[in-house]
Structure formats: structure tokens, C-alpha cells
Amino acid sequence: MSDRLNATxxxxxxxxxxxxxxxxxxAQGSVYVGMQYADIRQxxxxxxxxxxxxxxxxxxxxxxxxxxxVVDAVLNKLAKLPPSLVENLxxxxxxxxxxxxxxxHATTGDHDDxxxxxxxLIQKIQHPAKNLTSIACQQAIETVGKLTQRHMDLLTCLFVxxxxxxxxxxxxxxxxxxxxxxxxxxxxxxxSDLDVLRHLDATACIAYDTTLAMDIRxxxxxxxxxxxxxxxxxxxxxxxSNDEVFSVLSAFDSGLxxxxxxxxxxxxxxxxxxxxARHLPVSPLAVWVS
Numbered sequence: 440m441s442d443r444l445n446a447t448x449x450x451x452x453x454x455x456x457x458x459x460x461x462x463x464x465x466a467q468g469s470v471y472v473g474m475q476y477a478d479i480r481q482x483x484x485x486x487x488x489x490x491x492x493x494x495x496x497x498x499x500x501x502x503x504x505x506x507x508x509v510v511d512a513v514l515n516k517l518a519k520l521p522p523s524l525v526e527n528l529x530x531x532x533x534x535x536x537x538x539x540x541x542x543x544h545a546t547t548g549d550h551d552d553x554x555x556x557x558x559x560l561i562q563k564i565q566h567p568a569k570n571l572t573s574i575a576c577q578q579a580i581e582t583v584g585k586l587t588q589r590h591m592d593l594l595t596c597l598f599v600x601x602x603x604x605x606x607x608x609x610x611x612x613x614x615x616x617x618x619x620x621x622x623x624x625x626x627x628x629x630x631s632d633l634d635v636l637r638h639l640d641a642t643a644c645i646a647y648d649t650t651l652a653m654d655i656r657x658x659x660x661x662x663x664x665x666x667x668x669x670x671x672x673x674x675x676x677x678x679x680s681n682d683e684v685f686s687v688l689s690a691f692d693s694g695l696x697x698x699x700x701x702x703x704x705x706x707x708x709x710x711x712x713x714x715x716a717r718h719l720p721v722s723p724l725a726v727w728v729s
Contacts, residue, residue, distance in 0.1 A: 480507075480510055483510045483528075484503070484507060486534060486541075487503075487510075487538060487541040487542070488503070501545075505545040506542075506544065508544065508550070509537075509540050509541050509556050509560075512553050512554050512557030513537070513556075513557045513560050513561065513564075515557075516558070516561045517561065517564065520561070524564055524565060527564050527567040528564070532577075533563060533564055533567055536559075536560060536576065536577055537560060539580050540557075540559070540560055540580050543583060543584040547584045551588060551717070552583055552584070554717050555583055555713045555714055555717065556580060556583060558717065559580050559709060560576070562709070562712075562713070563576040563577065563580075571728045572709075572724055572725045572728050574705070575708065575709040575724070576709050576724070578643075578705075579709035579710045582643075582706060585642050586638075586639075586644070586710070590638065590639060591710055591714045592624075592625040592627070592714065593625070594644055594703070594707050594710055594714065595625045595711040595715050596625050596626065596629050596687055597645070597703055597707070597711065598707075598708060598711035598712065599618075599621045599625075599711075599715070600622075600655060600658075600687065600688070601653070601691075601702075601703065602703065608663065611666050611667075611677070614666065615677060615678065615679045618677060618681075622684050623683050625714075626684065626686060626687050627683075629687045629690045629698075631690060631696030633697060636697050636698075639701070643704055643707075644703070644704060644707035644710060645703055645707050646702045646704060647701055647702075648700055648702060651702070652699040652700055653691075654699075655688065655691040656673055656674075660673065674689050674692070705728040708724070708727050709728065712727070
């Protein structure tokens with residue numbers, strides 16, 4: 440498949456009781472098959488409490504509220520997936536990632552980040568074994584708190600322009616509408632500011648390599664050459680009257696700025712993918728990093 444888009448243990452609960460439609464599950468630890476989501480939620484919050492530092496009462500309540508945002512977002516998404524995936528919550532690596540996401544979000548508290556953590560965790564729950572997808576998600580969870588929303592939106596612009604392809608489009612109008620959907624929420628973040636790019640490089644979300652330069656015009660032409668009759672003005676053809684899309688595409692011009700020298704890492708792809716998934720349907724992360 441193309442790499443371009445077709446888009447420590449759980450605390451024992453010796454007195455745990457399951458609901459009427461669930462199975463009692465105990466025995467020196469926690470098994471999740473058959474449990475009500477309310478029970479799983481409490482177990483995951485207990486796991487957070489065991490692993491987060493003690494704070495003053497008000498701060499502790501706020502930390503628990505933020506941790507619950509992540510847990511609730513994960514369980515809401517997990518409920519829409521095959522029930523067998525719940526069993527993967529037993530994996531130590533998954534539990535570590537859950538704790539890490541709760542701790543990071545409890546510390547920084549940006550409301551939008553909860554959904555980003557949840558999207559990363561859902562991808563990791565679907566890949567409990569050690570592979571590139573699982574590793575990228577773990578690294579991303581450890582990094583989200585070091586980025587502003589603008590950093591993550593810029594990563595998403597990079598991801599959409601550099602890594603995604605839309606094979607189902609059949610006309611320039613379709614292409615324009617698709618780019619509008621995928622870029623409009625993030626276009627404000629586009630920048631070639633070296634301080635921003637160096638921060639993304641320092642956090643290993645991108646490799647900023649001025650000895651290399653990608654040619655976005657060539658990349659775009661290669662997707663649907665039969666639709667592009669005016670390659671000299673490719674950015675305006677694809678943007679139409681949409682100035683946001685035009686500003687994003689123009690920023691990647693191989694003759695301008697530093698974006699042409701930015702190359703996404705697997706971790707950067709994972710963050711961009713999780714951020715994009717807050718707004719639009721997107722193919723599984725493994726399409727790009729496995």
C-alpha cells in the first residue's frame with residue numbers, strides 16, 4: 440500500500456462487582472472481557488491516581504478531572520470498535536501509554552489535547568505488539584504536551600500536503616473541495632518561521648534538513664496529471680478562490696521558505712494524524728508508519 444493516503448499493572452480491586460450484563464472478573468488483577476465500561480473507567484482512573492504525584496486538594500481535583508477527560512474520550516472511541524480490542528487493555532505497554540497520556544494531560548490541561556491523546560491511544564490499542572505504529576504512538580503521547588496547538592496544526596498541514604493522496608476524485612472541482620476540507624481547519628498555522636520549525640525539529644517531529652528540498656509542484660502533478668491542464672499555475676488551479684488553501688500550497692513552493700526542507704518523522708505523522716482525526720475521517724495510522 441502507498442504511504443500516501445487513500446486518508447504498571449492495574450490496581451487490584453478485591454471487591455470489584457460487575458453489572459448485571461457483565462462477567463465478574465478478578466483473580467489477582469484485572470481481565471477486561473465482559474466488563475462494563477464504567478468499571479473499566481474506574482480501573483483506569485485508579486491506575487492514574489497510583490502513578491500521579493500528590494497535589495494540594497484543589498489541584499488534585501483538577502488533575503483527576505483532566506485525567507478523566509482522556510479516559511472518557513478513549514472509552515467513547517473504543518466502544519465503537521470490535522469488543523475484542525478491550526482485551527488489549529491488559530497489555531503492560533497499553534497501560535503505560537494510558538497512564539502517560541493521563542499524566543501529560545493532567546499536567547498541561549489543554550482541552551483539545553484530550554481528544555488527540557485518545558486518538559493516539561486508540562491506534563496503540565489496535566497495535567499492542569511492538570511495531571512502528573505502536574512506537575510512534577508512544578513517542579507522540581510523550582511529546583504532545585511539548586507542542587502548542589499551532590505546532591500540531593502545522594504538522595497536520597505538512598501531513599496533508601506531503602503524505603496524502605485522494606484517488607477517488609475525478610475533477611479539479613472535487614480536488615479543490617477535498618483540499619478545502621482537509622486544509623481549512625489548519626491553514627492559519629502555516630509558517631516558515633525558523634523558530635517554529637526548529638522547535639519541531641528539536642522535538643523530533645520533523646527532520647529539518649536544508650541540504651534537501653522537496654518539490655511540491657511535482658508531487659501534486661504526479662497525483663492526477665490528467666486533471667492539471669495548467670501546470671504553471673498549479674497552486675491557484677487547485678485552490679480556486681480559496682485563499683487558505685492557496686496560502687498553504689504556496690508556502691511549500693520549492694523556491695520559498697523552509698517548509699520544503701521539513702520531513703515528517705513517524706512521531707510527527709502520528710501527531711498530525713491524531714489531530715486530523717479530530718475533524719475528518721482518516722485511514723489507520725499504520726498506512727504511513729508500518
